[in-house]
Amino acid sequence: MTDFQIRYGAEVAEALRAGLPVVACESTIVSHGLPRPDNLRVAREIETAVRANGAVPATIGMVGGELVVGLDDAQLTRLASTDGVAKLSVRDLAVAAATGADGATTVAATSAVAAAAGIGVFATGGLGGVHREAAQTFDESADLVTLARTPITVVCAGVKSILDVGATLERLETLGVTVVGYRSRRFPGFFITDGGFDLDWSVESPEQAAAVLAARAAHRVQPSAVIVANPLPVDEQLDPELHDRTLADGLARLTLDGVTGKAVTPFLLAYFHSATEGASLAVNVRIILRNAALAAQIAVAAAATTAPATTAPATTAAGTTAAGTTAAAERG
Template structure:
């Protein structure tokens, strides 16, 4: 019989975890599905370099030829960035995709689950998935939310994409017991824009304070859920608010007109944002993920220093 499949952990990541040094998990869907070529590969490398500059080890998660890898090497990044055949993988897809021997990119849900499984405690992403508009009719809700309810990891993000139902997403996170705090703010970030319009109960103002909150959560042992840290894009770097609102409204009309549903909604709307803003949304997206990688690395370092 063939050997049981195992998660392959890159030597640098394994050594850092064993030594208690800071490690930051990174998703791979931004490489394969979130950014256009050739920007996707360059940005993937920049994200990893940002983590390294803060003294942490980047661990980009993905699947190469059916092998689930934590800490893709540069050849792996190139492979996922350069192919049209990379499959988007949530948690439920991992086993079947491995058996099929495919190349796959991990979502927020699957990256969180895999990272936590190997002992990584901090994950940087752009934005979470969430409850879709009209979910009361379609039941369309990202697996990110339920996965985070049972996955112990700190997730640094810029909120959820404004194409989603932000208020309903926050309600679901509360119901699922997932902690949410703003970084330097009591307002939930709106991904492309600084403020989504929704208040938060909690605010954390430094990497050390985030690390202290996470140590308390681990120590109490009363929940196995994630802690979401909403890191807003600076006001001077956000997408113009009027442009954002106009493009979003137009995009929602396109989705309705063309009958786009399910997992196809997000890529269609993001492609519309990129085209309708003449690339401004892409530039904001890149600023977001780099800022989140930087903060995640500082949080990971604060956790390591306190260990």
């Protein structure tokens, strides 16, 4: 009988057993979010940023149908350089595993897998959300519903500015997902510092963010995610006028080319890259590296106040596989 358990990288398995801070990282940025060869370089830089701030990176993806928490460099290289890597949301995981696919996990899938593995902090660039014209198309990212039922902390730069940001914030409120700004009461706009919307709450330090997570765990009444929205400094953002012009042109091209569904985001990100002559790519890289660093700092602060889990992934001669991890998702 085929074994569909989650496989853990050796370093991640040991860190979870020891109660060390761990940060989940997605793999869609490797396979779908950045152009080659920058994608592999940036994937490695993300892991370096996590390590430099005291945590263990756990990049999540699927290799040959095997769901891996803590991809090694060879596996990262495979997902970064192979054509036809599937983009996996939560709904796709079982089918991809059964058919032996290579796949990169989205925010939704990475969040769900990380929480199941006992990892409580996840670094990404920007969330998916409600698409423009959603009133007609009903096009909304699975990220939102998954975050509503997943006790994970997501450090991001808001939602991608190609989406309907206001509608996304309304949906997050309806779904009971907490959104706090990091040292800001304004919601960031991914490529730009200010997305144009106020926030009710902010935290001023990794320790304060960790205290929010501890309170959520202690209350045991909130099953949903906490989003820590980390804006770029003004001097590191994409020029707002260039951003607005590029976005308008890109949206017009979507309609002309008939691009819909999950192809919209990679199409628009690629358009931003070409139309801004690489400026948006540089900003995108700054975003994810800053978020990886902050996520690691939060994970370190959270781990300092949380005891190691009593159940951890089992180690085998072939590597590490899940044996019923029940680690608390609130720890780093």
